[in-house]
Amino acid sequence: MLPFITAGIDGSSESRAAADWAAGEAMRRGLPLRLLLASGRHPGAHAYGPHPADPELLRHWARRIPREAAAAIRGSHPGLTVVAEQLAGPPVETLLEAAADSELLVLGSRALGTVAGYLLGSVSLAVTARADRPVVLVRSGQGPTDSPASGAPDADVVLALDLARPDDRVIAFAFDAAARRATGLRVVHSRNRPSAYGEEVAYSLDVDLDGELAAQDADEFARVLRPWQDKFPAVPVTGEAVIGPPARHVIEAATGAPLLVIGRRTPSPKLGPRLGPVAHAVLHHSPTPVAVVPHD
Template identity: 55%
Template sequence: MSRIITAGLDGSRESLAAADWAARESLLRDLPCRLVHAWEQQPYKYPTAYAPPAGQELQRHWAERVPREAEEDLRRRYPSLRVSADQVDGQPVPVLLAAADDSELLVIGSRGLSGIGGFLVGSVALSVVARAAHPVVLVRAEDPAASGLRPAEPPFGEVVLGLDLRRPSDALIEFAFDAAASRTSALRVVHGWSTPAYYGMDTGFGYTSGAAMSDLGGELAAQKAIELAEALRPWREKFPGVEVTETSVTGGAAHHLVEAASGAGLLVIGRRSRGSAIGTYLGPVAHAVMHHAASPVAVVPHD
């Protein structure tokens, strides 16, 4: 793995937003930025007499122009950025997975859905996120009505981390703390939990009182808050300059994460590095967050 930030390009607004995000992240980390455009030549399926002789050359010219123009645009807007651009022959998923293997971070675009409270994560993005060995960031296209570009320097929005205390990952927690530290931003850690079913069971006297349920719920909430604080303690010590807010909430984690990410600079979630009987695996929380969070979403693979 090289210390480089890579953005996948396909010429869309979303991929250009991803390239811009990658450029700003490269400046934050003082790392070079690489733009990669996967291109596979599409043969004509019409009689030769009707196919323009320069058709394939025009396709290749377009494929080479996409990364070149994106590189020129980033150089103009970020003069200190170390940026390169490559047009790579091959299908998008294998090309992007290879790029992810060679990068500290891969950034790709995600498309908004008009009239629906969510975003479209296409098959390429889903395949890459589910299989990449290193973190992948999904970026939405910038709102054309928004004034100005997002800054390459502070202040940034806070970083939000979704943490599962059943299997907390050092790689995931460190990524979130490091992201907050590099941005001089606050870090909000959200842990969602549900009351076990047995908390509503009969006490042996034919009922469970509301007061008893309230006490049990309060005790469990206090316990979860202690567990969350303990999991974060060594990271607070390692990153003393990061302001941390701990939030332990009941109910589905995805809803709370999407809500917390509204206006955030980055939402960080984990993905277990495992497969399933039908192929690569992304859990329901990751799916929901990737489709509905308005902020950029970093998916960090871990054991």
């Protein structure tokens, strides 16, 4: 059986945006779309529908949400195979199990009021930190803008790349995303500014420290990305190395992009599942959908 693109839904506007985005991605990949409501508890009961203390009405809404979401997606994406499911069980574990047999898991995230960004709920945060498959987080209003049926050319996909520890799984995901959208790939690497001692030494030796760092990064970009450019010759690539806080530069680079791709290390037996500080900041404030790709 072919894998799914799975979208977690709960009846909220954020989950509808996630479903729309997932539908577009399913069409690009030629895969069916699975809409999944994990009804172990009712995360949206405070905002719509019955009070969670009313089990009969709760079951009615749990059946109605996937059915109506599937009907809406079929109407806006003719020809796409859509499967709607409602599964009982703890939401985090249910979504993690669904991710395991999906090519991609897509979740919605709430906006931070008047500040553009993500408000990660406990379920989204836990799933993103633990899933062994890529997870895409989409805010309300972001789904339709990335539709392959829109006919509008997309800006470049953005990849946040750690040149010191590049990972093939993250790079492959970004190149594939750009190739499927017929766009370029903008690769951003940020390094912290050298210590004051290092700057003083460079100055005393009359060395252009920024120029030296830029040359090093250019060489490293070429080394890391050349095999992938050979594999994806139709994807134009631009590399950008910047000095300063990584999260801020990545967020700025993602403005207007159809997708931002970042990596996440798989859970450590000692530390357990967690998101690093850069990933956490990016997920809270990115102005575009974010794909979090786990890697070793």
